[in-house]
Amino acid sequence: MMLSLSSADVSREERFDWFADLVGRAISPTEIIHDRSGDFAADASVLGLGPVQLSNFSYTPLRSRRTPGLIRRGDPEQYHLAVVTGSPMWISQQGSESGLVTGAMVLWDTSRPYESGARNDGSPVRSAILQIPKTDIGHTLSNRIDRLLARPLPVDSGIGAVLAQYLSSLAAHGDELAPDDRGRLGRIATDLFTSLMAQHLDTAARLPPEALADTLRARITHFIDENLGDPALTPRTVAARHNISLRRLHQLFEGRSESVAATIRHRRLGRCHSDLTDPRLRHLPVYAVAARWGFASAAAFNRSFRHAYGITPTQLRRQSGE
Secondary structure, three states, rough: EEEEEEEEOOHHHHHHHHHHHHHHHHOOOOOOOOOOOOOEEEEEEEEEEEOOEEEEEOOOOEEEEEEEHHHHHHOOOEEEEEEEOOOEEEEEEEEEEEOOEEOOEEEEEOOOOEEEEOOOOOEEEEEEEEEEEEHHHHHHHHOOHHHHHHOOEEEEHHHHHHHHHHHHHHHHHHHOHHHHHHHHHHHHHHHHHHHHHHHHHHHHHHHOHHHHHHHHHHHHHHHHHHOOOOOOHHHHHHHHHHHOHHHHHHHHHOOOOOHHHHHHHHHHHHHHHHHOOOHOOOOHHHHHHHOOOOOOHHHHHHHHHHHHOOOOHHHHHHHHHH
């Protein structure tokens, strides 16, 4: 479940203190500085993804810092990677300063002091912050990742673009995710984060084959999720889009709980199940819901749905409306 919060629900006089407390609980104990000369506004959402967390913030520009004393008070021991949009922000840590960043990502370490701020150009700062436990990062990267602290990282191509789009998709659909889905998607986020760090550190060649396979599998799973509505989505098209053979694709999923084809079918059925129980979509016929998620045959959809859930799509919709 995604937790969404807004300063609009708090009295004007308490909004800044409310936000400072929220940051301390959702991110880490942090000193926040605002001149309070004008209105302060903020919105936030927090999505738990197993040990990983995605926090989205929109707020009036301000300054913040994390001191050694605050680190001693509480340290989640995480790397935080923020996709920054809106008003540009900067951060300095470990002798490095990002400069003004917007339309890019920036990384920091909660176990080290830092300072940050934003240029007030009349628009709020917007950031999607991926919070990754350090224990989830292999030694190959963790010994060198300091080189990337407080450095802007692009999101317009390659793995950076994939990760930024993935976080945006998680934020948009967080309320629709079951607990098991959230844990699995958190692992994908960690794999993409690791791959991005390796790319910028030029350590990909030194990563073990298992880590490279995990990263490719994460990219493939994300691609499947983003293209479920395409009836032409098959293992063969997935392999072609990732420049690997069909045999290599099947090898990647050997020993997993599902094959590639089963993964596509299961995720399509899950989206259909969600739509059929959504009162806002009751105007859509069952066959339209099936087509929306890539099922070209209504009969095949009905058979697969009943096999998966022990009930027909029509029966599910009728029960959900009672």
